[in-house]
Amino acid sequence: MDNHKPPHDPDHLLEDLKKIQDLLDESGAEPPLLTESFEPDNIPLLSDVVTPAPQAPEPAAAPPATPAASELNRLDLELRAAAQLILQDVLDDFAPQIEAELQRRLEARMQRLLAQRKT
Secondary structure, rough: OOOOOOOHHHHHHHHHHHHHHHHHOOOOOOOOOOOOOOOHHHOOHHHHHOOOOOOOOOOOOOOOOOHHHHHHHHHHHHHHHHHHHHHHHHHHHHHHHHHHHHHHHHHHHHHHHHHHHHO
């Protein structure tokens, strides 16, 4: 596999950051007050929210694979693995930029919220 990385598309990154900003700037998403108390028994558990999945029926026995079909399956698995590696490389390339932008915006939002509280 070659390690050539495609050039970063700033327009695509900017669109993603704008979507993240829209999510962060929702007016109804106010942070909880730090003075609020809570009861540990009032915190919902994941097991309370998630219902168990229904049992899937047993799959039918697969017909014997032909050599061509097994070769196609092997190629399919190999291509999927390569695609996952490429996707992870792209995520690794963009993650620091996204994290830095998120940190900057969250700090700015925190400063605005603190300034509003003081007034």
